[in-house]
Amino acid sequence: MLIAQNLSKHYPSAQGWIKSLDEMDLEVKAGEFLAIRGHSGSGKTTLLLTLGAMLRPSSGRVVFEGQDMYQCSSQQRAAWRAEQIGFVFQMFHLMPYLSVLDNLCLHGRAKAGSTQRADTLLDTLNLKHRVNHLPHQLSAGERQRVAMARAMMASPKLILADEPTGNLDPRHATEVCEHLRKFRDSGGTVILVTHGELASSFADRTIFLEQGRLLETVEGHAQTAP
Numbered sequence: 001m002l003i004a005q006n007l008s009k010h011y012p013s014a015q016g017w018i019k020s021l022d023e024m025d026l027e028v029k030a031g032e033f034l035a036i037r038g039h040s041g042s043g044k045t046t047l048l049l050t051l052g053a054m055l056r057p058s059s060g061r062v063v064f065e066g067q068d069m070y071q072c073s074s075q076q077r078a079a080w081r082a083e084q085i086g087f088v089f090q091m092f093h094l095m096p097y098l099s100v101l102d103n104l105c106l107h108g109r110a111k112a113g114s115t116q117r118a119d120t121l122l123d124t125l126n127l128k129h130r131v132n133h134l135p136h137q138l139s140a141g142e143r144q145r146v147a148m149a150r151a152m153m154a155s156p157k158l159i160l161a162d163e164p165t166g167n168l169d170p171r172h173a174t175e176v177c178e179h180l181r182k183f184r185d186s187g188g189t190v191i192l193v194t195h196g197e198l199a200s201s202f203a204d205r206t207i208f209l210e211q212g213r214l215l216e217t218v219e220g221h222a223q224t225a226p
């Protein structure tokens with residue numbers, strides 16, 4: 001589904017070039033839950049942004065379903081992001097003055113069926129009682145579930161999650177991983193980057209990242225969600 005070939009991203013600095021990604025190869029299959037683990041500064045966010053067609057690599061290719069993402073026009077990349085990918089971030093990034101429902105419908109309230117789709121997702125993510133609340137009235141775990149519902153609004157094929165459990169206690173972190181696992185069980189693909197180990201027990205495969213290079217791979221022992 002998604003292939004990265006010889007992917008590098010270098011940033012200039014006073015001390016020379018920082019190799020954020022260093023000639024990396026990666027292949028992600030449709031329907032896979034991939035966890036990528038690494039310490040802070042190992043290149044996780046850079047990798048996710050590059051895979052998500054948001055950050056042009058210094059060299060190498062990102063190919064999604066046969067399309068070379070950085071050979072496309074920026075409009076094609078924007079359309080691809082809007083239609084195919086959902087993003088989830090450590091800091092949630094919800095609109096603070098909008099209700100849960102309006103956060104979900106922000107980019108498509110006028111579209112037929114969007115309120116109904118939001119209702120269904122909020123039900124699935126155990127947030128039905130929070131529809132009219134503002135983000136600050138929710139717990140951190142609930143906020144992240146809202147962010148996940150928002151990521152799923154356009155029925156993406158792929159969810160890219162950057163440290164989605166980084167601000168959560170273990171119980172809420174587990175819930176978030178369980179919901180990502182359910183998304184994968186319903187046919188979606190997940191790429192999650194993290195410095196923690198929790199997500200690995202939900203993933204099909206874990207890869208370790210160090211100084212912009214992929215190290216060993218561990219096949220997951222994840223169970224299909226009940």
Ligand SMILES: Nc1ncnc2c1ncn2[C@@H]1O[C@H](COP(=O)(O)OP(=O)(O)O)[C@@H](O)[C@H]1O
Nearest residue numbers: 011018020038039040041042043044045046047
């Ligand atoms: N926009 C940027 N300009 C310069 N250096 C950057 C930039 N973004 C990331 N880096 C550097 O690239 C390396 C990897 O960063 P990042 O991908 O954010 O790692 P992680 O998400 O694993 O913490 C770090 O050394 C970071 O300082």
Ligand SMILES: [Mg+2]
Nearest residue numbers: 044045046162
């Ligand atoms: Mg990061």
